Amino acid sequence: MSYESSTDLESPTEPRRGPDSAFGYVVDGMNGLGSVLIFAVMALMVCDVLMRDFFNAPIDGVAEMVAISIIAIVFLQLGSTLRHGRMSRADLFIDGFTLRHPRPGNLIHVLFSLAGAFVCGVVFYATWPRFLKAWTDNEFYGVQGVFTMPTWPVQLIVLAGCAVTAMQYLLHAVWHLRKAAASPSNAPGVVR
Amino acid sequence: MTGVEIGLLAVVLMLAAIYFGMHIGIALMLTSFLSVWLLKSPALAARMVAAAANDSLRDYLFGVIPLFVLMGLLVSVSGVGRDTFDVFEWLLRKVKGGLGVATVAANAVFAAITGISIASASVFTKVAVPEMIRHGYTPKFAVGVVAGSSVLGMLIPPSLLMIIYGVLAEESVGRMFLAGIIPGIVLALAFCLMIVAMAMFWPSFIGGARGADDLGSHETWGSAAVKLVPIAALILLVLGGLYSGLFTPTEAGAVGAAGALVIALVRRRLDWPKLWRVLVETGHVSVSVLFLVLAASLYSRMLALTGLPASITEAVTGLGLGPYGFLFVYILIVLALGCIIDSVSIMLIMLPIVLPIARAFGMDIIWFGVITVVAVEIGLLTPPFGISVYTVKSALNDKAITIKEIFKGAFPFVLCMLGVLLLLVMFPSWSTWLARM
Numbered sequence: 001m002s003y004e005s006s007t008d009l010e011s012p013t014e015p016r017r018g019p020d021s022a023f024g025y026v027v028d029g030m031n032g033l034g035s036v037l038i039f040a041v042m043a044l045m046v047c048d049v050l051m052r053d054f055f056n057a058p059i060d061g062v063a064e065m066v067a068i069s070i071i072a073i074v075f076l077q078l079g080s081t082l083r084h085g086r087m088s089r090a091d092l093f094i095d096g097f098t099l100r101h102p103r104p105g106n107l108i109h110v111l112f113s114l115a116g117a118f119v120c121g122v123v124f125y126a127t128w129p130r131f132l133k134a135w136t137d138n139e140f141y142g143v144q145g146v147f148t149m150p151t152w153p154v155q156l157i158v159l160a161g162c163a164v165t166a167m168q169y170l171l172h173a174v175w176h177l178r179k180a181a182a183s184p185s186n187a188p189g190v191v192r
Numbered sequence: 193m194t195g196v197e198i199g200l201l202a203v204v205l206m207l208a209a210i211y212f213g214m215h216i217g218i219a220l221m222l223t224s225f226l227s228v229w230l231l232k233s234p235a236l237a238a239r240m241v242a243a244a245a246n247d248s249l250r251d252y253l254f255g256v257i258p259l260f261v262l263m264g265l266l267v268s269v270s271g272v273g274r275d276t277f278d279v280f281e282w283l284l285r286k287v288k289g290g291l292g293v294a295t296v297a298a299n300a301v302f303a304a305i306t307g308i309s310i311a312s313a314s315v316f317t318k319v320a321v322p323e324m325i326r327h328g329y330t331p332k333f334a335v336g337v338v339a340g341s342s343v344l345g346m347l348i349p350p351s352l353l354m355i356i357y358g359v360l361a362e363e364s365v366g367r368m369f370l371a372g373i374i375p376g377i378v379l380a381l382a383f384c385l386m387i388v389a390m391a392m393f394w395p396s397f398i399g400g401a402r403g404a405d406d407l408g409s410h411e412t413w414g415s416a417a418v419k420l421v422p423i424a425a426l427i428l429l430v431l432g433g434l435y436s437g438l439f440t441p442t443e444a445g446a447v448g449a450a451g452a453l454v455i456a457l458v459r460r461r462l463d464w465p466k467l468w469r470v471l472v473e474t475g476h477v478s479v480s481v482l483f484l485v486l487a488a489s490l491y492s493r494m495l496a497l498t499g500l501p502a503s504i505t506e507a508v509t510g511l512g513l514g515p516y517g518f519l520f521v522y523i524l525i526v527l528a529l530g531c532i533i534d535s536v537s538i539m540l541i542m543l544p545i546v547l548p549i550a551r552a553f554g555m556d557i558i559w560f561g562v563i564t565v566v567a568v569e570i571g572l573l574t575p576p577f578g579i580s581v582y583t584v585k586s587a588l589n590d591k592a593i594t595i596k597e598i599f600k601g602a603f604p605f606v607l608c609m610l611g612v613l614l615l616l617v618m619f620p621s622w623s624t625w626l627a628r629m
Contacts, residue, residue, distance in 0.1 A: 031472065031475060032472075034479070035471035035474070038258050038259075038262060038471060038474055038478075039471060041259070042450060043450075045259075045443050045446035046447055046450045049438075049439050049443050049447060053438060053439075063252040066255045066442065067250045067252045067254070068250060069255075070249050070250065070251070070482065071246065071249050073258065073475065073478070073482075074479050074482045074483060077476065078479060078483060080476070081479045081480050082215075084476060086476045086477075086479075086480050087217065087218075087480055087483070088216045088217065088480050088484055088533075088534055088536070089210070089214065089215045090210055090211060090533045090577065091213060092213075092576055093212055094213030108212065108213065112209075112218070115209075115214060115218055115219075116215055116218045119218050122221075122238065122241050123221075123242070123245045126238040126239065126241045126242035130242055154246075158245055162245075
């Protein structure tokens with residue numbers, strides 16, 4: 001599974017299947033916001049180019065806004081990227097192994113999912129004091145007098161993105177734990 | 193434990209975790225966090241994680257990644273890929289193996305408006321493969337050509353891999369783009385020559401080596417020109433605007449995406465659900481790449497703290513390998529990694545370690561980047577993790593053509609790439625000539 005495993009964009013749209021839980025709506029909702037933000041970044045930059053080159057009136061703070069949007073996009077869509085199996089990994093070993101030995105294979109998945117939840121937890125824990133400081137001290141990006149924007153909303157998005165992604169990792173862990181419990185240590189039917 | 197030992201242990205553990213299937217970004221962050229904890233203190237480790245998450249991506253330049261991905265996906269749905277192929281098919285109708293050459297040529301032109309090889313692979317699987325099979329080419333060859341020539345997408349600018357290299361090596365992205373042009377064209381020409389040679393001397397591999405002049409198309413010079421207008425306009429807009437200084441690489445991405453959107457809308461290839469899917473897909477592709485970049489920034493800071501890159505540089509230069517010996521070993525490692533992980537991850541893991549070595553040998557960093565990109569791209573075509581091959585397979589949706597057949601069909605292209613790589617290593621000047629102008 002990798003960032004390049006493309007879905008088929010050409011074929012006609014399937015009937016929409018909604019998410020199956022409240023948490024799914026949160027993940028998809030954040031993902032949707034991220035998608036809108038990507039489009040907005042494109043529109044903003046095109047406007048800036050047009051304004052600058054044709055009317056000699058560039059829009060202030062575009063570079064800062066784009067830079068900040070990139071962080072926001074990543075943390076808005078991280079949970080969904082994980083949920084849809086699009087995080088980069090090498091499936092060379094694990095896929096075949098899980099097929100042949102379902103129980104230990106699923107237990108490895110559990111371990112790796114917990115590692116993912118742990119890393120998201122560390123990012124959350126490390127970002128929290130920054131968020132508090134940004135909130136109380138009114139920190140901002142940009143140059144005063146030209147363009148400024150408070151930093152706390154972005155850090156809030158980072159926190160929310162970490163929380164959702166950690167939750168998604170825990171859901172993966174539970175799912176694989178159930179699979180491991182339900183399966184024999186070796187798959188008798190699968191011979192390679 | 194000394195810093196270097198911790199660093200070495202971290203790299204080994206990280207590679208093991210990645211091999212066994214841990215998410216690559218998570219493996220990078222986890223081992224880096226633990227090493228800094230061991231080396232300094234948990235508080236510093238947490239601060240570095242916070243800096244990686246909140247600051248490393250806060251750079252205007254990273255806007256290029258989602259924007260060029262969006263442009264590539266919009267161009268894929270707009271149908272200009274098919275038009276380009278139609279024109280080259282008609283132009284090359286009298287040539288032996290002409291459809292194969294047409295696929296390569298159309299891919300090379302398409303590469304100038306897309307920076308990701310999946311865009312090329314999935315478009316031309318649908319357009320070129322059925323056409324070639326209809327004309328009696330072997331399925332193996334038909335899919336092999338598409339997979340093989342899709343690597344041009346990441347060599348000819350704009351290119352995702354060149355962007356990543358530019359960021360890591362602190363070279364201008366515009367220059368890295370320029371450096372990809374000549375090698376990209378040479379590689380495309382090498383592919384064409386090889387196809388024509390195979391059509392003459394090894395027709396059983398190709399199959400329908402006769403010309404395709406029976407294709408019954410009503411193409412004329414006029415209609416062909418009309419079909420090429422949108423793609424030519426887009427190339428002119430993006431690369432012209434970039435190199436005339438009208439806009440920055442990031443803006444080129446935005447303008448290109450907007451241009452592709454207009455083309456797709458004018459041609460009525462886009463409705464709301466489709467646009468939404470393109471946007472969601474853009475998000476997923478770019479977020480997984482950007483998350484890797486974020487994780488790798490923590491990893492490279494950890495490496496710098498351990499002092500590992502410096503001592504490896506010392507060890508390698510002291511070995512008496514010489515620059516060419518080092519390059520040889522480096523390329524072998526990249527090719528081996530290409531069998532396990534994706535191209536962006538290879539660059540993010542390897543470059544913090546090898547760039548100091550390349551600098552110590554006094555190598556041209558732009559040239560080193562071109563070599564890295566070509567070597568990394570060979571991994572797109574080699575089993576078992578050849579991404580382009582799997583993209584072709586999933587776009588094909590035909591059980592009769594197995595993964596193994598596609599790998600076999602793509603193999604001549606791998607050899608061809610190795611040949612061009614050798615040329616690049618032996619004669620450095622031609623690749624960087626444009627970039628150094």
